[in-house]
Amino acid sequence: MKKSLFHFLNWTVLLGSTILVCLFLGIILFDIFSKGVSSLSWKFISRPPTQGMTRGGILPAITGTLWLTLITTLFAVPFGIACAVYLNEYAKPSVLTGIIRASIRNLAGIPSIIYGLFGLALFVQALHLGTSVLSAGLTLGLLSLPYIITTTEEALKRIPDSMREATLALGATQFETIKDVVLPTALPGILTGVILTLSRAAGETAPILFTGVAFYINGSATSVNQEFMALPYHLYMLSTQHQSIEQVRPLAYGTAVVLIVLVFVLNIIAFYIRFKQRTQQ
Amino acid sequence: MDQIKLSAHSLNLYFGEKQILKNINIDFPENQVTSLIGPSGCGKSTLLRCFNRMHDLSSDARIDGAIKLEDLDIYDKKNSVTEIRKRIGMVFQKPNPLPKSIYENMSYALNIHQFPKNEIPKLIESALRESYLWEEVKDELKKPAVKLSGGQQQRLCIARTVVLRPEVILMDEPCSALDPISTRKIEELIISLKKDYTIVIVTHNMQQAQRISDKVAFMYLGELIEFGSCQDVFQNPQNELTKNYVGGHFG
Ligand SMILES: Nc1ncnc2c1ncn2[C@@H]1O[C@H](COP(=O)(O)OP(=O)(O)O)[C@@H](O)[C@H]1O
Numbered sequence: 001m002k003k004s005l006f007h008f009l010n011w012t013v014l015l016g017s018t019i020l021v022c023l024f025l026g027i028i029l030f031d032i033f034s035k036g037v038s039s040l041s042w043k044f045i046s047r048p049p050t051q052g053m054t055r056g057g058i059l060p061a062i063t064g065t066l067w068l069t070l071i072t073t074l075f076a077v078p079f080g081i082a083c084a085v086y087l088n089e090y091a092k093p094s095v096l097t098g099i100i101r102a103s104i105r106n107l108a109g110i111p112s113i114i115y116g117l118f119g120l121a122l123f124v125q126a127l128h129l130g131t132s133v134l135s136a137g138l139t140l141g142l143l144s145l146p147y148i149i150t151t152t153e154e155a156l157k158r159i160p161d162s163m164r165e166a167t168l169a170l171g172a173t174q175f176e177t178i179k180d181v182v183l184p185t186a187l188p189g190i191l192t193g194v195i196l197t198l199s200r201a202a203g204e205t206a207p208i209l210f211t212g213v214a215f216y217i218n219g220s221a222t223s224v225n226q227e228f229m230a231l232p233y234h235l236y237m238l239s240t241q242h243q244s245i246e247q248v249r250p251l252a253y254g255t256a257v258v259l260i261v262l263v264f265v266l267n268i269i270a271f272y273i274r275f276k277q278r279t280q281q
Numbered sequence: 282m283d284q285i286k287l288s289a290h291s292l293n294l295y296f297g298e299k300q301i302l303k304n305i306n307i308d309f310p311e312n313q314v315t316s317l318i319g320p321s322g323c324g325k326s327t328l329l330r331c332f333n334r335m336h337d338l339s340s341d342a343r344i345d346g347a348i349k350l351e352d353l354d355i356y357d358k359k360n361s362v363t364e365i366r367k368r369i370g371m372v373f374q375k376p377n378p379l380p381k382s383i384y385e386n387m388s389y390a391l392n393i394h395q396f397p398k399n400e401i402p403k404l405i406e407s408a409l410r411e412s413y414l415w416e417e418v419k420d421e422l423k424k425p426a427v428k429l430s431g432g433q434q435q436r437l438c439i440a441r442t443v444v445l446r447p448e449v450i451l452m453d454e455p456c457s458a459l460d461p462i463s464t465r466k467i468e469e470l471i472i473s474l475k476k477d478y479t480i481v482i483v484t485h486n487m488q489q490a491q492r493i494s495d496k497v498a499f500m501y502l503g504e505l506i507e508f509g510s511c512q513d514v515f516q517n518p519q520n521e522l523t524k525n526y527v528g529g530h531f532g
Pocket residue numbers: 296301319320321322323324325326327328339
């Protein structure tokens with residue numbers, strides 16, 4: 001009797017916590033959507049801001065964020081995957097590779113504002129790239145690297161050695177084995193990690209703050225050495241820096257909705273890839 | 282006198298500090314089936330994997346002694362490991378088809394070894410026929426290989442080894458994951474393959490060893506205890522350990 005009461009309490013506490021967490025999430029989403037949906041329209045996502053950003057849309061912020069994510073992808077994905085392949089497939093277990101791995105894990109824990117400072121020092125100043133979408137993209141790329149390396153390595157670890165032995169025993173080189181069997185098989189896992197990492201990077205504000213994001217740009221960025229607008233910063237700016245905050249509040253919520261939807265779509269894609277992979281096995 | 286195809290000379294293997302193979306000397310005669318038997322953990326798989334240099338990738342494995350394919354020293358740095366593995370094929374304990382179609386499983390090795398494109402379909406068909414698989418798969422070569430039954434997958438793995446026309450085929454308990462009917466099919470296949478290939482097979486199954494072997498090698502704790510014709514090892518073992526093992530007293 002006592003035991004079953006204990007079980008019941010346990011169960012209620014667990015269920016209660018879960019419901020509470022979901023409830024908070026639901027309230028946040030509901031709050032943002034209910035306040036932001038009124039400002040959503042085709043104009044909102046297809047026009048630049050006008051009249052001191054009290055009217056008009058957020059097109060430059062959307063294109064800016066897409067540009068930025070593209071540069072981050074081009075930089076972080078090839079390097080990250082190459083690094084993970086080296087660590088998992090080629091590097092012999094040793095103190096050195098242990099240290100490298102630990103450093104990568106630690107890099108993932110560094111606050112993103114510090115990446116911003118580092119990007120400012122390295123890309124903007126030392127490499128003379130200026131405050132630009134390129135500098136910001138590279139900075140976000142650095143931030144993303146440890147996550148991409150770690151998730152790719154996890155995906156590679158899940159490939160059983162018997163698969164590698166199959167092609168090696170046929171006289172394939174180790175490189176052919178990686179290129180033809182290991183990477184294609186690990187691809188869904190790698191893609192999932194990459195997409196989740198990029199969706200996180202797309203929402204970052206701190207690393208782009210010093211490296212190239214701008215308050216306002218007339219028209220969309222057309223080259224990589226220009227400053228740019230970005231959704232998270234636009235949102236920050238509208239809700240804290242604008243001279244008439246109350247007036248632009250609906251626009252801020254509208255921007256938040258667009259950013260959430262963007263990240264949500266990326267997550268759905270990642271979920272779909274994982275789902276397809278599971279049903280194929 | 283038998284022609285010697287493959288041989289090990291004073292072969293020792295260590296994983297880290299631990300010696301796994303102790304001074305192995307053995308000659309495998311051409312076009313015969315040699316079975317490696319012995320209790321689990323005695324080093325059969327480890328020995329087999331020495332012959333196609335599968336230990337190359339494990340950093341803690343250290344080998345001394347020599348292994349020769351006819352006169353070629355396979356651990357000589359001058360010799361290409363991929364070329365050696367093309368001549369000495371291997372079939373594993375668990376069927377490990379590539380996550381590709383049946384056809385691509387067969388064509389993969391032919392492509393990386395740059396066989397002429399126009400010969401590939403013919404080579405694939407004849408290897409599948411030799412492996413008694415052609416009739417079962419000829420209409421569905423595009424099907425993913427993992428959709429085949431376990432026994433078919435293992436015959437596919439044998440076929441994709443055979444398609445390269447190796448000289449030696451190494452097999453590590455190829456039937457241990459299969460049902461009795463599939464096992465029978467593979468045993469027949471092994472016997473039919475020996476006219477063209479030299480076969481070294483690890484097996485746990487004493488009946489199987491007697492059905493398919495010309496020669497039998499008994500290993501115990503990393504040493505080669507007895508090596509002789511199938512008849513001799515099973516009917517008239519010289520060593521006390523061998524006598525106990527084939528008599529079913531341990532293992
Ligand atoms: N990669 C490895 N590292 C260390 N020890 C190993 C490794 N592979 C096998 N061994 C050891 O070598 C011995 C022989 O193993 P194995 O050749 O697989 O035996 P068998 O195939 O005869 O059952 C076992 O004691 C096993 O624990």
